Amino acid sequence: MLAIPDTIEQAYTMLLRQRKMTDPTARNYKKWLRFYLDFCHKYHYPPGDKQSQHAFNDKLIEKQQSREVRSEAWQAVNFCSCAAGTQAGEAGCHIASRSGFLD
Numbered sequence: 275m276l277a278i279p280d281t282i283e284q285a286y287t288m289l290l291r292q293r294k295m296t297d298p299t300a301r302n303y304k305k306w307l308r309f310y311l312d313f314c315h316k317y318h319y320p321p322g323d324k325q326s327q328h329a330f331n332d333k334l335i336e337k338q339q340s341r342e343v344r345s346e347a348w349q350a351v352n353f354c355s356c357a358a359g360t361q362a363g364e365a366g367c368h369i370a371s372r373s374g375f376l377d
Contacts, residue, residue: 275308275309275310276308276311276312276315277308278304278307278308278311281290282307282311283304286303286304286307286353287300287304289353290303290304290353295336302346302350303346303349303353304350305350306346306347306350306351307350307351307353308351309347310330310335310347310351313326313329313330313333314326314330319327327348327351329346330347330351331344
């Protein structure tokens with residue numbers, strides 16, 4: 275599995291701290307972001323692309339992940355969009371929000 279690029283991880287970590295995310299939640303968010311970025315790399319999707327988000331959700335369904343788990347994954351991926359104006363955005367981590375991801 276690929277690591278989150280340093281610029282993205284730094285901006286994401288800073289945002290998690292600013293939002294006062296608890297340690298277990300922050301770790302889970304980073305895990306889901308890493309899984310998503312790895313998924314995009316493996317299946318040749320651009321991060322933030324609507325199609326990639328749906329394909330990622332479909333993969334989680336295929337792996338029999340619950341709606342709650344998929345919701346947490348979506349929140350973690352979507353949370354990255356808040357860092358889009360920071361270094362993470364410059365590094366290509368703009369994850370567009372879209373309702374209906376879990377439907």
